[in-house]
Amino acid sequence: MAKITFITVDGTRYDVTADSASTVMEAAIRNGVPGIEAECGGACACATCHVYVDEAWREATGEPQPMEEDMLDFAYDVRPGSRLSCQIRVTDALDGLVVRVPERQA
Numbered sequence: 001m002a003k004i005t006f007i008t009v010d011g012t013r014y015d016v017t018a019d020s021a022s023t024v025m026e027a028a029i030r031n032g033v034p035g036i037e038a039e040c041g042g043a044c045a046c047a048t049c050h051v052y053v054d055e056a057w058r059e060a061t062g063e064p065q066p067m068e069e070d071m072l073d074f075a076y077d078v079r080p081g082s083r084l085s086c087q088i089r090v091t092d093a094l095d096g097l098v099v100r101v102p103e104r105q106a
C-alpha cells in the first residue's frame with residue numbers, strides 16, 4: 001500500500017492510495033486522475049499514461065526497461081523523469097511518491 005500524489009498541470013494535487021502490486025497508472029484510473037488516459041490498458045503500447053516522476057523519487061522508481069524506453073518516444077514532451085505509469089509497480093517503498101501529469105498525452 002502506498003500513498004501517491006499526482007499533480008496536474010494547473011497544480012491540483014490528487015492524493016490517492018494504491019495497492020501494492022497494482023501500477024501507478026491503475027491507481028490514477030481508479031481514482032479518476034485527469035490527464036492519464038491509458039488507452040492500451042497497461043500493455044506498454046500507447047504512451048498515454050506518461051508521467052514525470054518527481055526528482056526525489058527517481059531512484060526508487062528505477063529506470064525504464066527497453067520496451068518502455070521505445071514507447072516513450074511516442075510520448076508528448078519527454079523530460080528527465082518521464083515514465084509510463086503503467087510500468088511503475090507500486091510497492092511499500094513508493095509510499096509518498098509524487099508524479100506530475102503532462103500538459104497532454106501523446
Ligand code: FES
Pocket residue numbers: 025037038039040041042043044045046047048049071084085086087
Ligand atoms: Fe498504454 Fe501505459 S497504459 S503504455
